[in-house]
Amino acid sequence: MRRSRAFIPTTKEAPSDATLPSHQFLIRGGFINSQGAGLYNFMPLGKIVLDKIRAIVKEELDKAGCSEVQLSFVTPIGLWERSGRADAMGKEMLRIADRHQNEFVLSPTNEEAMVELVKNRVTSYKDLPLNLYQINTKFRDEARPRYGLLRGREFLMKDGYSFHSSTEDMIREFNLMEVTYKKIFTRLGLNFRVVAADSGAIGGEGSKEFHVLADSGEDTLVVCQSCDYGANIETIDELSNKIEEFKETSYEELQNIAINSKCACGGELSFKKGIEVGHIFQLGDKYSKALEANFNDENGKPKPFEMATFGIGVSRLVASVIEQNHDENGCIWTKATAPYMVNIMISNIKETPQVALAEELYLKLQEAGVSVMLDDRKERFGFKMKDAELIGFPYTVIIGKELENGQVQIFDRKSKENTSVNKDEIYSKIMELI
């Protein structure tokens, strides 16, 4: 893409209401803009990042044997009345009426719809297991949307649902999804932890959360520095509530207790802030029973499906990448999430040799399938560099005054290092880096 023709409205100042780095930089960098409380438009750069994340999620899920579907976003209220969630979810569900005054809901999640989809279509144990997912818009009418993409009302979430003939098989799938989620977050280049999300009835194994570690995270995690143990402090709070003598224990005291304890593996424990980007949950037959969704077992007897549910906050991940990877100048995208891998910056477009080399490199990289931006605007060096840093291209090739000596520079966004390269070697050097 030529920068001169792109729609990337960057700004020097952030709106006053943006408090978090991801919120500020995504708006300043021209990735997103706000369309109302908890509502966001994705502009070209934001859309590219969103789609990259979505593609990786899809690829890994498909590899794990899941099938993608797409459910209608607008759903009849009756669907929610049958499961009892019309009342249970209350005002969080946005209700709308059509011209006939029939009531509808903008889907906040899709357990009911997915069960209805499978019900009476999958009727035999021979057709199980089955894992269906969608990556689709969700709407939750939050009491207080905030933090930009981290807590919007409208957001993009991948929600998956699996159906099984036995609890054992459901747990097998649950474990498979844990492995798959780890692959996804690793591919995205994120530093994350898996933590037990529920300490209660299911013994802490029935529900796991995936947290991206970032200072601005809303959840506090206790993590081991030696092994991969981690727990959400909420869990500990819940636990303490159940134990009488801990009733008066303050949050700080609780932290001290935890911090002075050792992990089961003997490692030191520490506190980290985390952003919840994934959640996997063993549902059992809660919804299949309520909605009378049965299959016939080996003996021809009807049984409700054993189910599990798996979520990934796709649009939240866009912000999470930045919460974890940024500096005072802007975004630092991981290679897997960068809107463009390489930015070719022409220092002075009045210098014909600079333009010629830039155009040549631009073409070659495009032909090699590299996602590349050509900054061909009539702007000054400093302006373009600030812009490149704000947007966060992993690499910027600076074609400028050193070209007289046959040299160009590669600016590494993450390390902020400038490396001089002979102009004839720039292509191969870039191909080596990415």
Next chain:
RNA sequence: CGGGGUGUAGCUCAGUAUGGUUAGAGUACCUGGUUUGGGACCAGGGGGCCGAAGGUUCGAGUCCUUUCACCCCGACCA
């Protein structure tokens, strides 16, 4: 949903206590010129239903009433 706050140019904000020229600044944008290795400089220019609706007044961005929107702290949640 409780408590607090803010709505004036694309963005950041003055102006509102005490009503009174044609509503301002910075930034961004357009034109011309000078610049060209870290968000340049000079000159000129365009841009506003002062959130909305009522009211008080000779006169309202400013006072009164109503309403809408947005933000912050908390409770709640992917």
